[in-house]
Structures are given as structure tokens and as C-alpha cells.
Amino acid sequence: MIEFKGVSFAYNGQFVLENLSFTVEAGEFMGIIGPNGAGKSTLLKLADRILVPDIGSILLNSKPLRFFNRKDLARIVGFVSQGFASTFRFSAFDIVMMGRFPYQKTLALDSAEDREISFEAMKATDCLSLKDRDFMTLSGGERQRVILASALAQQPKVLLLDEPTTALDLKHQIHFYNILQNLCMERKMTIVSVTHDVNLAAQFCRRIMILKEGKILADGSVKEVIQEDILHHVYDIPIHIIDHKMTGRPIIFPVLKRKE
Amino acid sequence: MRGKSRKNFFLAIFAAVFCLTIFITPFIGSQNLDYSNVVSYLRGSENPDGIIFFDIRIPRILLAIVTGATLSLAGLIFQALLRNPLATPYTLGVSAGGALGAVLMIKLGITFSVLGFSTIQTAAFVGSLLTIILVYYLARSHKRISVHTMILAGITISYFFGAVILMLHFLADFTETRQMIRWMMGGLDIVDPDLLWKSIPVLLIAYLILFYHARMLNILSASEDTAWSKGVSVDRVQRIAFLLASLITGLVVAVSGPIGFVGLIVPHFLRMVLGVDHRYLIPGSLFAGGAFLAICDTFARTIISPVDIPVGIITAILGGPFFLWILVRKG
Numbered sequence: 109m110i111e112f113k114g115v116s117f118a119y120n121g122q123f124v125l126e127n128l129s130f131t132v133e134a135g136e137f138m139g140i141i142g143p144n145g146a147g148k149s150t151l152l153k154l155a156d157r158i159l160v161p162d163i164g165s166i167l168l169n170s171k172p173l174r175f176f177n178r179k180d181l182a183r184i185v186g187f188v189s190q191g192f193a194s195t196f197r198f199s200a201f202d203i204v205m206m207g208r209f210p211y212q213k214t215l216a217l218d219s220a221e222d223r224e225i226s227f228e229a230m231k232a233t234d235c236l237s238l239k240d241r242d243f244m245t246l247s248g249g250e251r252q253r254v255i256l257a258s259a260l261a262q263q264p265k266v267l268l269l270d271e272p273t274t275a276l277d278l279k280h281q282i283h284f285y286n287i288l289q290n291l292c293m294e295r296k297m298t299i300v301s302v303t304h305d306v307n308l309a310a311q312f313c314r315r316i317m318i319l320k321e322g323k324i325l326a327d328g329s330v331k332e333v334i335q336e337d338i339l340h341h342v343y344d345i346p347i348h349i350i351d352h353k354m355t356g357r358p359i360i361f362p363v364l365k366r367k368e
Numbered sequence: 369m370r371g372k373s374r375k376n377f378f379l380a381i382f383a384a385v386f387c388l389t390i391f392i393t394p395f396i397g398s399q400n401l402d403y404s405n406v407v408s409y410l411r412g413s414e415n416p417d418g419i420i421f422f423d424i425r426i427p428r429i430l431l432a433i434v435t436g437a438t439l440s441l442a443g444l445i446f447q448a449l450l451r452n453p454l455a456t457p458y459t460l461g462v463s464a465g466g467a468l469g470a471v472l473m474i475k476l477g478i479t480f481s482v483l484g485f486s487t488i489q490t491a492a493f494v495g496s497l498l499t500i501i502l503v504y505y506l507a508r509s510h511k512r513i514s515v516h517t518m519i520l521a522g523i524t525i526s527y528f529f530g531a532v533i534l535m536l537h538f539l540a541d542f543t544e545t546r547q548m549i550r551w552m553m554g555g556l557d558i559v560d561p562d563l564l565w566k567s568i569p570v571l572l573i574a575y576l577i578l579f580y581h582a583r584m585l586n587i588l589s590a591s592e593d594t595a596w597s598k599g600v601s602v603d604r605v606q607r608i609a610f611l612l613a614s615l616i617t618g619l620v621v622a623v624s625g626p627i628g629f630v631g632l633i634v635p636h637f638l639r640m641v642l643g644v645d646h647r648y649l650i651p652g653s654l655f656a657g658g659a660f661l662a663i664c665d666t667f668a669r670t671i672i673s674p675v676d677i678p679v680g681i682i683t684a685i686l687g688g689p690f691f692l693w694i695l696v697r698k699g
Binding site: 160275 | 451453509535580581587590596597600602639644
């Protein structure tokens with residue numbers, strides 16, 4: 109579905125991503141983890157052509173990303189940011205409705221169909237009751253669900269998420285990932301989520317990629333990647349792993365040296 | 369749906385006020401006119417009342433409307449693009465560049481004329497455009513514009529040009545200084561109707577093009593990354609909107625000088641009443657901005673007649689308290 113071929117990207121002459129090559133298959137639920145500054149967000153932005161690679165190419169359905177018309181791209185790929193602070197007073201519904209932009213004629217009014225699809229998207233992420241609220245007065249969790257609904261209103265095949273649960277409490281984190289899991293299983297969406305939460309990724313994702321200093325350090329199934337020596341190398345601290353009693357998936361702990 | 373009919377209602381009110389302003393303000397002035405003369409002027413009889421009405425008042429009111437509408441639109445666009453409610457048409461240094469051009473020409477005392485524009489007007493227009501091009505290129509890196517750098521560069525350049533202008537003031541003699549200060553106050557009094565007729569199509573085209581981009585501006589005014597991901601060609605919209613808004617600001621500054629305040633408070637007021645949708649805000653800026661400046665100018669012409677106060681002073685004196693009242697009432 110998405111293919112990176114020898115992609116490098118530099119900010120001000122400094123390489124953030126170096127020679128990345130990998131493929132995301134349709135229907136995958138993929139997590140990307142790694143320390144701060146590893147280039148995770150940059151990678152996602154490249155995949156949605158918010159940024160353009162300096163070297164290499166990115167293919168979407170075997171077609172180079174740069175050949176896509178911007179609106180066509182938005183019909184296939186949805187992007188969920190970490191959240192944003194808007195200066196102006198958009199309602200939650202305004203934000204969701206923006207997801208209909210790739211389907212609208214420039215001067216046409218919002219159609220009944222646009223409205224219907226936006227409502228459906230808000231139902232799917234459990235935020236329909238917030239539709240008339242001022243976006244900036246919502247809590248972090250509510251805002252993230254609205255942003256996700258806005259991406260769903262694009263009716264995309266692929267969802268790219270940039271640390272979507274960083275600002276959320278435990279309950280909302282799980283709630284959010286449950287929604288993602290449903291989208292992946294029921295609507296066959298391809299999901300790529302960047303996260304700092306290794307445990308959350310290990311519970312929900314089928315495949316995990318680890319980035320460090322702009323390079324792929326590991327890429328594979330959860331069992332293959334979530335290993336003590338690999339994570340030790342990634343985070344530069346000793347890591348201990350046990351298996352979750354109910355799911356059988358790994359849970360990681362940093363090894364703490366307590367001063368008695 | 370309730371929100372939508374509310375917006376339509378207010379837009380209709382602005383349109384009504386706009387029309388009323390056009391019809392009423394020509395009848396207000398420091399001279400009492402004999403309207404039978406005004407009517408007979410239309411049938412070809414030359415008389416002072418007709419000249420005042422048709423050749424002085426009406427062009428001037430039209431200029432006020434065009435200027436007010438343009439500055440409001442430009443303010444609206446800059447606020448959206450910079451995602452900053454404090455942005456004005458002048459934030460990026462357009463008026464500082466224009467002022468520098470004008471002041472320089474006053475100091476040098478050169479006279480020529482381009483397409484009906486006087487030396488000072490031409491220099492002001494060129495100064496405005498060069499400034500915005502400079503700011504635009506300073507803020508470009510990695511094929512993207514940094515809005516942050518743009519604001520900083522614009523404000524820095526404004527201060528820098530301000531210093532150069534002061535320097536020119538210092539070197540100028542008394543007559544030149546008076547002329548410079550008068551230019552920088554802005555005003556609608558020196559109007560060459562021909563210039564007005566030439567400017568109107570340019571401004572109308574700019575209005576239409578920006579209105580065409582209204583939905584894209586909505587998304588862009590929320591967040592840049594969001595705009596990219598929703599399918600907005602952010603770089604193209606930014607380029608078009610920045611250049612058009614600067615162009616029309618430059619044009620208006622060249623003709624009327626830097627009239628302040630309109631470009632800040634009218635967009636603000638519109639956002640309070642109409643919300644965040646530029647499909648409403650852009651037509652709203654035409655009606656509200658045009659009417660506001662025409663009303664202010666009517667005060668400027670008559671309040672201590674026959675003296676003509678620079679309209680920029682009135683916009684601030686009238687607009688300031690009105691705007692504060694709205695702010696307080698809203699809170």
C-alpha cells in the first residue's frame with residue numbers, strides 16, 4: 109500500500125531520516141516507536157506529502173506520491189496530528205467537516221451527504237454530542253476524537269497517526285486504540301501509528317517498527333521486535349519484559365535501581 | 369442550521385447598511401447643496417452644486433468604500449494566513465515599505481507619472497511590493513513558508529524602515545516634513561477619479577479570487593498540517609493569498625496612505641458576528657469595511673467643517689471605543 113524506497117530527509121542540512129526502505133501492506137496495524145528525535149513524525153509527514161523527501165521516493169498503491177493530486181491523496185490517506193491549538197473559534201463539527209474538503213467542489217455548499225458522513229464519523233469516534241462545542245474548550249481526549257472523526261470523514265484507506273494518545277489519560281488511551289482496532293478489523297483500514305507508548309503499541313499493533321536516529325533499527329511482529337536487548341539498545345536503559353497474562357503480549361519495564 | 373441562518377441574517381444586515389451608506393453619505397457634507405441644481409447637472413447644466421456632488425463627494429465616498437473594503441479584506445486574509453488575530457494588512461511591513469517609498473520621493477523631490485499614478489504613489493506602491501517580496505523570501509525554507517519567520521521578519525522590517533523614515537525626516541526641511549507627516553496620516557481627500565476607476569477592477573478581481581479560496585482559507589486558518597492532509601495545496605494558497613492581499617494593500621496605501629485600524633477591527637468584528645467561515649467573512653468584509661470607512665470619512669469631512677480631518681484619526685477615535693465596547697460586552 110505504502111512503499112518507502114531509499115528515502116532521506118534533512119532539516120537545514122542535517123539528516124533526520126536516512127535511506128529508509130520499507131513497505132506497509134494494506135490492512136496492517138503498524139506501530140512506529142523510538143526515542144525523541146528519531147524522525148518518527150517526519151516519516152509520517154512524508155507519507156502524507158506534508159513534507160517531501162530530499163532523496164528517494166514514496167509510492168502509494170504503486171504510484172509515486174508526488175504524482176498524486178492533493179485532493180486525490182486526501183481521499184486515500186487520513187492524517188491525525190497530535191492535536192493543534194486553533195486561534196479562531198471553530199466548532200467540533202467545523203473541524204470534522206473539513207474532512208469533506210477533498211470531495212467538495214470549490215464553490216459548492218456543504219451537501220446533505222457531506223453532513224451525513226461527518227455525523228457518521230463523529231458517531232464512530234463517540235463524539236457526536238460535542239458537535240456544537242467550541243473545539244478549543246474540549247478536553248484533550250475529546251479533541252483527539254474530533255480530529256480522528258475529521259480524518260474519517262475523508263473516508264480514507266490509510267490512517268496515519270502522530271502520537272494520538274500522548275495527551276490522553278489511561279481510559280481514553282485505551283478507548284482511542286479500541287476505535288483504531290475496530291477501524292482496522294471492520295473497515296479494513298491500514299493504520300500506522302507513531303507512539304511513545306511501547307506497551308500500548310505492543311497490545312494493539314500487529315507489526316512494530318523501531319526508528320532511532322533516522323534509521324530503522326528493527327521491524328517485524330510484536331514478538332520479534334519487543335525484546336530486551338533491542339529495546340535496551342534503542343533507549344539506552346536496561347529493559348525488562350514480561351508477558352501479559354491475558355493477551356500474551358509483552359509488557360516492558362525499565363529496570364529501576366532503587367536506592368535503599 | 370440555526371448558526372447558518374444567523375450568519376445569513378447578519379450578512380444581510382451588513383449589506384443593507386452598506387447600501388444605505390452609499391445612498392445617504394453623498395447628501396452629507398460641509399456645503400449645503402441645492403439639489404435641483406444637482407439634478408439639472410445631470411441634464412448637462414454646469415453648476416458648482418453638481419460638481420461638488422458628482423465630481424467630489426461621490427468619487428470620495430467610493431474611494432472610502434473601496435479603501436475600507438480592501439483593508440478589511442487584506443486584514444482578514446493576513447489573520448487567516450498567519451493564524452494570528454492581531455495581524456493587520458501592515459503586519460508584514462507593507463505600509464512601512466510604502467511609507468519609505470513615499471517619504472523618499474518627497475525628500476528627493478522627483479516628479480513623474482506612471483499610468484496616472486503620481487511619483488509618490490508609484491514609489492509607495494513599489495515600496496510596498498518590494499517589502500512583501502523580501503519578507504516572503506526571508507520566510508521561505510525547504511519549499512515551505514514559515515509563518516513565524518514571516519511575522520518576525522515583517523515586524524523587524526517595519527521597525528527598520530521606521531528608523532530610515534525618521535532619518536529622512538531629520539534631514540528634511542519644514543515643507544518636506546509637513547508633507548511627509550500628512551502622507552503618513554493617510555486620507556481620502558486627494559482623489560483622482562480616473563485612478564479610482566482603474567483600481568476598482570483590480571480590487572474586484574482580487575476579491576473574487578480570494579473568495580474562490582474561502583474554503584481553503586478556513587482549513588488553513590485552523591492548522592497548516594491539517595490543511596495539507598485535507599487536500600489543500602497549502603503552498604499555492606499561501607502564495608496566491610499573500611501576494612494578492614499585499615498587492616491590494618499596496619495599491620490602497622499608494623492611493624490613500626496608511627489608514628490604520630480598519631484592517632484590524634473590521635475583520636475582528638466580523639469574526640465575532642459571523643464566525644470562522646471565510647465564505648461569509650469575505651463578502652462581510654466588503655460590506656462592513658466599506659460602510660465603516662465611508663461613515664468614518666463622512667465624520668472626517670463634516671465634524672469640524674470646513675476642515676478635513678485625516679480619516680485615519682477618525683477610524684481610531686470612533687472604532688477604538690466601539691470595539692472595546694464589543695469586547696467588554698462579549699466577555
